Structure formats: structure tokens, C-alpha cells
Amino acid sequence: MKAINSHSKSNTNNIALPAIIAGLYVAISLVLAPLSFGAVQLRFAEMFNHLAAFNKRYIYALILGCLIVNMFSPLGIIDVVVGTLGTAIGTTLTYLLTRKATKNLTRYIIATLCQIPGVFLVALELTIINKIPFLLTFGSVLVGELLSMAVGAVIIQLLTTRIDFVNGRRKS
Amino acid sequence: MDKMIFGRYYPGGSFIHRLDPRLKLIINIIFIVLIFLIKHWYDYLILGGVVLAGVLLSGVSLRFFLRGLRPMLWLILFTVGLQLFFTSGQHVYWQWGVLSISQEGLINATYIALRFLLIIFMSTLLTLTTQPLAIADGMEYLMRPLKVVHFPVNDVALMLSIALRFVPKLMDETTKIMNAQRARGVDFNNGSLIKRVKALIPLLIPLMMSSLDIATDLTTAMISRGYRDGEGRTRYRILKWRRQDTWTLVTFVIIAIVAVL
Numbered sequence: 262m263k264a265i266n267s268h269s270k271s272n273t274n275n276i277a278l279p280a281i282i283a284g285l286y287v288a289i290s291l292v293l294a295p296l297s298f299g300a301v302q303l304r305f306a307e308m309f310n311h312l313a314a315f316n317k318r319y320i321y322a323l324i325l326g327c328l329i330v331n332m333f334s335p336l337g338i339i340d341v342v343v344g345t346l347g348t349a350i351g352t353t354l355t356y357l358l359t360r361k362a363t364k365n366l367t368r369y370i371i372a373t374l375c376q377i378p379g380v381f382l383v384a385l386e387l388t389i390i391n392k393i394p395f396l397l398t399f400g401s402v403l404v405g406e407l408l409s410m411a412v413g414a415v416i417i418q419l420l421t422t423r424i425d426f427v428n429g430r431r432k433s
Numbered sequence: 434m435d436k437m438i439f440g441r442y443y444p445g446g447s448f449i450h451r452l453d454p455r456l457k458l459i460i461n462i463i464f465i466v467l468i469f470l471i472k473h474w475y476d477y478l479i480l481g482g483v484v485l486a487g488v489l490l491s492g493v494s495l496r497f498f499l500r501g502l503r504p505m506l507w508l509i510l511f512t513v514g515l516q517l518f519f520t521s522g523q524h525v526y527w528q529w530g531v532l533s534i535s536q537e538g539l540i541n542a543t544y545i546a547l548r549f550l551l552i553i554f555m556s557t558l559l560t561l562t563t564q565p566l567a568i569a570d571g572m573e574y575l576m577r578p579l580k581v582v583h584f585p586v587n588d589v590a591l592m593l594s595i596a597l598r599f600v601p602k603l604m605d606e607t608t609k610i611m612n613a614q615r616a617r618g619v620d621f622n623n624g625s626l627i628k629r630v631k632a633l634i635p636l637l638i639p640l641m642m643s644s645l646d647i648a649t650d651l652t653t654a655m656i657s658r659g660y661r662d663g664e665g666r667t668r669y670r671i672l673k674w675r676r677q678d679t680w681t682l683v684t685f686v687i688i689a690i691v692a693v694l
Contacts, residue, residue, distance in 0.1 A: 277652045297628070329597060332563035332568060337552070338462055389469075390552075392516065420637060423638050423641075
């Protein structure tokens with residue numbers, strides 16, 4: 262009985278925790294408006310992308326969070342499909358490539374670079390819809406994403422002093 | 434919880450409100466494919482008519498639709514400007530250095546503006562007339578074929594429902610902690626980039642902590658209610674496909690075929 266209970270507990274926690282983190286991603290995206298520097302945007306919620314480097318379960322959290330946020334974006338379904346696909350690729354790559362990483366800094370750098378395919382997709386989407394030259398879109402989205410991820414790495418690193426992201430609990 | 438309704442849902446009981454969320458999602462998808470297939474001005478007229486009919490039938494004031502345009506306004510103006518001034522053509526009306534306005538540029542700019550307008554209005558129509566949870570239910574249904582590739586559709590659907598359910602609570606929590614830290618002198622809106630990032634730490638640590646607590650409580654609650662896994666669960670909200678959904682789909686598909694031909 263004890264064995265069954267502990268098994269189902271970790272299983273159930275693998276549903277509840279990513280779900281709540283997805284909710285948090287949405288809440289932060291909605292409450293903290295992005296900082297704009299001209300065409301470049303710093304979106305704080307992007308920092309959650311680093312979490313995929315700590316545990317596989319955050320992949321679902323990020324995919325769902327991104328899906329919900331995009332559900333309310335002006336372009337609707339297109340953003341849902343493209344944005345969510347980009348996040349899915351980015352977080353899965355992050356998880357796979359950081360499995361052997363031991364240092365947090367390595368994890369952050371890999372996670373940041375893994376967002377490039379997603380940025381590529383978003384730029385491609387914008388180019389197809391509005392026929393703006395691809396490199397122009399790709400450049401401005403990429404700079405924003407890299408900036409968001411760099412700032413995000415600093416924030417996540419500061420959070421790791423209090424929170425154990427690998428096991429999803431507070432450090433005491 | 435004062436932000437119980439987040440997103441853009443506009444409560445109502447119109448014909449569009451009562452349509453099945455799956456149907457609205459399918460129509461949205463077909464509509465976007467159509468936008469990229471059509472080439473002539475009269476096709477835009479037909480699709481414009483469809484959108485207008487939807488807006489009128491939804492009973493939601495046009496104001497709410499125009500609000501959906503606001504975040505995209507600069508992108509639209511930028512794109513239209515780019516098309517207008519940089520498209521080279523044979524019939525040039527005005528020229529100044531590399532900038533020129535030609536007949537082709539005018540036509541391109543108009544088409545792209547129309548394309549943006551139609552896509553934005555159509556997706557706004559979906560989110561204004563469908564509750565977030567209903568959209569999630571519809572998406573779960575449309576994701577079902579992914580079961581073939583062993584994608585855990587049931588678990589993901591449950592996570593989606595939990596996430597949507599907790600967004601208002603977590604938004605409340607975020608504003609509450611922000612206000613508490615403001616009262617202690619933290620300034621979230623001013624200062625340099627480094628200062629602003631630093632200001633986020635006293636917000637994010639308690640927020641993360643309380644999220645972890647919520648997740649732990651939720652896990653305990655789910656286990657004590659005997660949750661095993663997503664397979665074979667019954668549902669509280671059941672989607673019902675009605676005759677009006679079939680007729681709406683048939684009408685839309687006919688219009689779509691006419692527009693493409």
C-alpha cells in the first residue's frame with residue numbers, strides 16, 4: 262500500500278506542479294507588462310524557459326503556459342500553433358541538451374541558445390503574414406528573446422538560493 | 434478573487450456564444466488557411482462578409498473588437514507603410530528617393546491590412562464569445578488523434594484545466610505581493626534595467642514559494658480523492674454538438690469553397 266501511495270504521489274505531483282507553474286507563467290505574462298526598448302521587447306515570463314533545464318516536467322508547464330497566453334493574442338490560432346510549437350521545441354531541446362550539465366551557468370547558456378529555433382518560427386510566421394523581410398523580423402525578435410533569457414537567467418539563479426527547482430520544493 | 438474572468442470573454446447568450454467551441458476552433462483554422470489561399474478582391478469581400486455576419490450575430494459591441502486591434506496597431510501600420518513605400522511597380526504615382534507609391538504598392542498594402550484585420554477580428558470573435566475553459570475543452574477534443582503517438586492527451590487536458598482555473602488566483606497573488614512590497618518601498622515601474630530586475634526578486638521568491646505550496650496541497654487533495662491517472666475519467670463539462678453546429682459548418686464550408694474557386 263505504501264509503495265502504491267508514493268508512486269501515485271509523485272505521479273500526481275507531476276500533474277499538479279507543472280499545471281500551477283503554467284498558471285504562474287500566464288499570471289506573470291498578464292500582470293508584468295513587457296519592457297519595450299523600441300522594437301525590442303523584454304518579456305519577464307520568458308525566464309521560465311530556463312526551468313526546463315532543471316526537470317522534464319517543466320516542459321509541459323511551459324508549453325501549456327504559452328498556449329494559454331497565445332489563446333488571447335490578437336492573431337489567435339496562428340500564434341497558438343506557432344508559439345506553442347516553438348516553445349515545445351525550445352524546452353525539449355533544453356531538457357535533452359542539459360541532462361549532462363552540472364553547472365547552472367552551462368544550463369542557462371544552453372537554454373538561451375535553445376530558444377533560437379522558436380524565434381526562427383515566430384519570425385517566419387510574421388514574414389508570411391505581413392511580408393516584412395525575414396532578417397529584419399528575426400533580428401528584432403532574437404535580440405528581445407536573448408535579452409529576456411539573459412535577464413531571466415540572473416533571476417532564476419537568484420531564486421535557486423531559496424527554491425529547489427529539480428525537486429520542486431523550497432529549500433530550508 | 435476579483436479577476437475571476439480573465440482573458441476577453443464577453444458574457445452573452447447569442448447564436449455565436451451557443452455554438453460548440455470545437456466548431457468555432459475548426460472554423461477559425463479553416464478561415465486562416467483560406468486567408469492565405471485567396472487572391473482576388475471579391476474573395477476578401479466574401480470573407481469580410483462572413484466576419485461581419487459573425488460580429489453582428491455575436492451581439493458584442495464593435496468597440497470590443499476594435500480593442501483587439503490595439504496591441505497590433507503599430508505592427509499593422511509599419512507593415513502597411515513598408516508595402517506602400519517600398520513596392521516597386523509600373524504605375525508610379527509619387528516618388529522621393531527610394532520611396533515611391535505605385536499602384537502595385539497600394540494594392541499590396543491594402544491586401545495585407547485586410548488580411549490582418551480579418552484574422553484579428555475572427556480570433557477576437559472566438560475569444561469574446563467562448564469561455565477559456567470551453568476553448569480548452571475544444572482543444573483537448575481536437576488533440577485526441579495525438580493519442581496514436583502516445584501523447585498523454587488526458588493528463589495534458591487536466592493540466593490545462595488546472596492551469597486555467599488557477600490563473601485568476603495566481604494573478605491575485607501576484608498583485609497582492611506586489612502591493613505588499615510596494616508598501617515596503619519597492620519600485621516596480623521606474624529605474625534602470627538592473628534596478629527593475631532586482632525589484633522583481635522580492636516579488637518572485639514569495640510567489641514561487643506559494644505556487645509550490647498550492648501544488649503540494651493540490652497533490653494531497655487529488656490523492657485523498659483517489660486520483661489515479663487521466664485514463665477513463667468522466668467529465669463535468671460535456672460538449673454537445675447540436676444541429677445548429679452542423680448547419681453552421683456546412684454553410685461555412687460552402688462559402689469557403691466558393692471563395693477559393
